[in-house]
Amino acid sequence: MTSPRFPSATILGYPRIGPSRELKRAVESYWAGKIDADELRSAERGLRLASYKRLRELGLTEAASIPESFSLYDQVLDVTVLLGAIPERFAGRTGYDLYFSLARGNDTAPPQEMTKWFDTNYHYLVPEIGPETPIGLADRGVVERFAEAREAGFDVRPTLVGPVTYLALAKAADGAPAEFSPLDRLDDVVDAYAELLGELAAAGAEWVQFDEPALTSDNLPAARSDLIAAAFRAWQQLAAVDPRPNILVTTPYGDASQAIPALTQTGVEAIHAAAGQLAPFAGSGVDFSEVVLVAGVIDGRNIWTADLGRAERSLQALEPLGAAGVSVSTTTSLQHVPYNTEVEKWDDPELDANLHEWLAFADQKVREVVVLAAGLTEGWGTIADEVRRSEDILARRSRSAGVVREDVRDRVAAVDESLRTRVEYAEREPKQRERLGLPPLPTTTIGSFPQTPQIRKTRAAFNRGEIDEAGYLEAIRAEIADVIALQEGLDVDVLVHGEPERNDMVQYFAELLEGFAVTSQGWVQSYGTRCTRPSILWGDVARTKPLTTEWTAYAQSLTDRPVKGMLTGPVTILAWSFVRDDLPIAQVADQVALALRDEIADLQAGGAAIIQVDEPALRERLPLAEEEHEAYLAWAVGSFRLATAVAEPSTQIHTHLCYSEFGQIIDAIDALDADVTSIEAARSRMEILPELAEHGYVRGIGPGVWDIHSPRVPSTEELTELIEAAVAAIPASRVWVNPDCGLKTRAYPETKATLENLVSAAKAVRGRLS
Ligand SMILES: CN1c2c(nc(N)[nH]c2=O)NC[C@@H]1CNc1ccc(C(=O)N[C@@H](CCC(=O)N[C@@H](CCC(=O)N[C@@H](CCC(=O)O)C(=O)O)C(=O)O)C(=O)O)cc1
Ligand SMILES: N[C@@H](CCS)C(=O)O
Numbered sequence: 001m002t003s004p005r006f007p008s009a010t011i012l013g014y015p016r017i018g019p020s021r022e023l024k025r026a027v028e029s030y031w032a033g034k035i036d037a038d039e040l041r042s043a044e045r046g047l048r049l050a051s052y053k054r055l056r057e058l059g060l061t062e063a064a065s066i067p068e069s070f071s072l073y074d075q076v077l078d079v080t081v082l083l084g085a086i087p088e089r090f091a092g093r094t095g096y097d098l099y100f101s102l103a104r105g106n107d108t109a110p111p112q113e114m115t116k117w118f119d120t121n122y123h124y125l126v127p128e129i130g131p132e133t134p135i136g137l138a139d140r141g142v143v144e145r146f147a148e149a150r151e152a153g154f155d156v157r158p159t160l161v162g163p164v165t166y167l168a169l170a171k172a173a174d175g176a177p178a179e180f181s182p183l184d185r186l187d188d189v190v191d192a193y194a195e196l197l198g199e200l201a202a203a204g205a206e207w208v209q210f211d212e213p214a215l216t217s218d219n220l221p222a223a224r225s226d227l228i229a230a231a232f233r234a235w236q237q238l239a240a241v242d243p244r245p246n247i248l249v250t251t252p253y254g255d256a257s258q259a260i261p262a263l264t265q266t267g268v269e270a271i272h273a274a275a276g277q278l279a280p281f282a283g284s285g286v287d288f289s290e291v292v293l294v295a296g297v298i299d300g301r302n303i304w305t306a307d308l309g310r311a312e313r314s315l316q317a318l319e320p321l322g323a324a325g326v327s328v329s330t331t332t333s334l335q336h337v338p339y340n341t342e343v344e345k346w347d348d349p350e351l352d353a354n355l356h357e358w359l360a361f362a363d364q365k366v367r368e369v370v371v372l373a374a375g376l377t378e379g380w381g382t383i384a385d386e387v388r389r390s391e392d393i394l395a396r397r398s399r400s401a402g403v404v405r406e407d408v409r410d411r412v413a414a415v416d417e418s419l420r421t422r423v424e425y426a427e428r429e430p431k432q433r434e435r436l437g438l439p440p441l442p443t444t445t446i447g448s449f450p451q452t453p454q455i456r457k458t459r460a461a462f463n464r465g466e467i468d469e470a471g472y473l474e475a476i477r478a479e480i481a482d483v484i485a486l487q488e489g490l491d492v493d494v495l496v497h498g499e500p501e502r503n504d505m506v507q508y509f510a511e512l513l514e515g516f517a518v519t520s521q522g523w524v525q526s527y528g529t530r531c532t533r534p535s536i537l538w539g540d541v542a543r544t545k546p547l548t549t550e551w552t553a554y555a556q557s558l559t560d561r562p563v564k565g566m567l568t569g570p571v572t573i574l575a576w577s578f579v580r581d582d583l584p585i586a587q588v589a590d591q592v593a594l595a596l597r598d599e600i601a602d603l604q605a606g607g608a609a610i611i612q613v614d615e616p617a618l619r620e621r622l623p624l625a626e627e628e629h630e631a632y633l634a635w636a637v638g639s640f641r642l643a644t645a646v647a648e649p650s651t652q653i654h655t656h657l658c659y660s661e662f663g664q665i666i667d668a669i670d671a672l673d674a675d676v677t678s679i680e681a682a683r684s685r686m687e688i689l690p691e692l693a694e695h696g697y698v699r700g701i702g703p704g705v706w707d708i709h710s711p712r713v714p715s716t717e718e719l720t721e722l723i724e725a726a727v728a729a730i731p732a733s734r735v736w737v738n739p740d741c742g743l744k745t746r747a748y749p750e751t752k753a754t755l756e757n758l759v760s761a762a763k764a765v766r767g768r769l770s
């Protein structure tokens, strides 16, 4: 059989939020009632067609080379709607009302849970699948979008989350029997996908892409071998559908090596994996003769100009395998990188010139793919100039001032275990207790208070030069004073300054540290309409001035209660930035840790008795391959300890973790050696606590009792129950009472109401302690 022609160049997906966050604005306007459903539909369509046009201009000109990878909110939610796998509580809803209710909840129903998409900072909505959940082809949006593109003159490739990945990411619906696994419903999902394939074929689709990243992960509830076996079965069944479009199955994010042999035997026409994972199959006996290899050679996660010579060599290494054809692609969807470096302007002229040539955002990556595909199809000699140019850029980058700083390198080289080690907790604990004099079950919050539109507007006005620095600083001080007064009025025990000066908990630090650059337009979707601008860590990192001390000191000057110093930890700073690829990550982490260590020393010298160092991304960056966990946790935990071990025994170090399942990293959480750890727990109703207790965790713990992802105000009774559950699992002397996470996405009415209930609940349980 001759395999059908797959385009020589493609990408797995393109950002969809819009180059100027048009999707965010349209959706939020719809929510606010400022535009109606027709206007939102038209905005969606406009964005999709603009993306296709742009991708064609960038060189994706072959049929099916442009992925139709749009999502209004989330690609996993899209499949839930496609399958009609709607939890009972949303019954009777349709269209946008259904879609956004699933995403955000409504008056009567809480939303679906949100969690991290593999090892990224993107969050998806967790499907809830039980034995009775309806599953069928319930929505034809994919087919309609294909037809819409075709009518506008674009031959696109519909792109969906694959059946195994969809179910592997689902959780069992409430009430499902204990032995039930969502994967038990695979046949039903396959039937629905089979029907969809038929409809796409009828609509004229030549290729369709299914993403199966679950096959690259050891971090999911199902064993990887089971997922691969399930995929083998599912894809054999789907390949047997007739008529259907040609199928590309992709395996992004982790290592696909274990899954590739099975996928080649299913009858699908093309498989995608990172080029470096495909090459070792040469001479292995695995038969690739009937499957096109779509090779991920351009990194979809990072933003550095590619070494095209290296990419050329890795494509050449696939030649013995690619009897049915090799195509050039990205390792992942480009949804994790911003659109275009060309719209950026950096203040420092040298950095501006450097960054423009060092960086490749989505559009630049598409060009890289197109150039490599030309080399592959027309001969490598035809792209020799581009290859040389990329090598010259990398050479210039390695020699640029600031990329290597001897002072920073020497300091990291001199780090030894003693710098990562505090005195024993047993010695610290009484000193901290005496210094702080807190009641049992102390109440606190995680750091941020609502980032009101007013604060954001003030910062935007300051950035545009419409108000001066003095005016901006005054506005932030006023906000801090309000937040302190509010917490005192509510009788919270340990206060925060509320983080109003921070645009983002990573970007704020990146703006103040040497070695980082920040973007003005480099938005990347984090979830739904929420975006971040990941910072760019391009050089050796150094702190040349304090980062937070003035704000903490100001807040502390307004109250006699302890105010927590508030920092973001090294792992999270790296996880939520684009990090240089020319230095081992452990060394980069130690550079950041040393900068934070100096800040902690200054906060301590300024009198801070409690310093919180947030590490919400600790679990997120856990490698998908189990054999890599140990090395990762060693540098991740080591860098946190390097930052924090400067604390005196009487200084209490807090950390905070959220947005993740923590079961797999309890040892690492313990090894951080923080005096108090606040952790997301409300949604899982404190499930983590028995695990912590069993593990022998002995330090302070603040299981979040308020799920801050929803505007819902939990009652005092509900909060009391959760606190009681906490003290049943962990000795009360170690329990703190706090929300799940920071309050920046919340508004003041629910914040005040809930904190009032939270303090009352803590007092009620406190009163009952013997
Ligand atoms: C805790 N989370 C974070 C993650 N990653 C981060 N890097 N940071 C995080 O806090 N990951 C896990 C979670 C969940 N994720 C998020 C992500 C993003 C938000 C959020 O609220 N994002 C805001 C943008 C935040 C920001 O950078 N604000 C800037 C710019 C403000 C802005 O948009 N200005 C407007 C003009 C304003 C006006 O005039 O009205 C503009 O530039 O157009 C700032 O405050 O200065 C978002 O809107 O998406 C939450 C949780
Ligand atoms: N201190 C941060 C942590 C968020 S994970 C906040 O409160 O927003």
Ligand SMILES: [Zn+2]
Pocket (backbone or CB within 6 Å): 446, 616, 656, 657, 658, 659, 740, 741, 742
């Ligand atoms: Zn958090």
